[in-house]
Amino acid sequence: MTGLLAVIACALAGYLLVHPRIAPGMKVVAFTAPPVAGVVWLLVEVWERQFAAAVVVAAFLLILVALIGLLGHPRLPIWTKVIVFCTVPVAAVAWLLVVTADDTIKDPGEDPCSMYYGGVGVSKAFPPQAYCRYDDGTTHDLASGAQFVFWICFTVSLVLLAIGLWQVVRDPRAFVRQFQFRLTEQ
Numbered sequence: 001m002t003g004l005l006a007v008i009a010c011a012l013a014g015y016l017l018v019h020p021r022i023a024p025g026m027k028v029v030a031f032t033a034p035p036v037a038g039v040v041w042l043l044v045e046v047w048e049r050q051f052a053a054a055v056v057v058a059a060f061l062l063i064l065v066a067l068i069g070l071l072g073h074p075r076l077p078i079w080t081k082v083i084v085f086c087t088v089p090v091a092a093v094a095w096l097l098v099v100t101a102d103d104t105i106k107d108p109g110e111d112p113c114s115m116y117y118g119g120v121g122v123s124k125a126f127p128p129q130a131y132c133r134y135d136d137g138t139t140h141d142l143a144s145g146a147q148f149v150f151w152i153c154f155t156v157s158l159v160l161l162a163i164g165l166w167q168v169v170r171d172p173r174a175f176v177r178q179f180q181f182r183l184t185e186q
Helices: 002-018 024-046 050-071 080-099 112-117 144-170 172-177
Strands: 118-123 127-132 139-142
Touching: 002 024, 024 050, 024 139, 050 080, 050 144, 050 172, 080 127, 080 144, 139 144, 144 172
Parallel strands: none
Antiparallel strands: 118 127, 127 139
């Protein structure tokens, strides 16, 4: 059943991408809003973190405006616009790999810090970091490669989204045009 739902979702996503009469801004909202809504739901309903959910919604709205501004920038080549859609998911996966590198969910004694290094696993959400802490106060970094990938992707995404935000501030009508339906195009 899950496979069927995934196929249907992919088909719907493909249809949205190729349909010429759907405004580009609406396509961006349709692709980015569901995962963020899932995260907000988890924060509110499961972990009861309303303030964190509000911060996520505010950050999403800012990033959404920047992303739509980036897509509406008239002089940027298409490959620079596509880079954002590649670096953001890679940064998210790299972040997840870093913050779960210490595997504190496993039974004590089965996480990599106590099994291989004899320490206690510690992870921080932002800036993402995972390390083993020993009794004498020294540390050993875990997932430093994933941490490097996260920072590269995060920086590239941040620069491109800043360009998009600057485009919206500079020309707000370009932002509005991204939500206009083009009925005359064929």
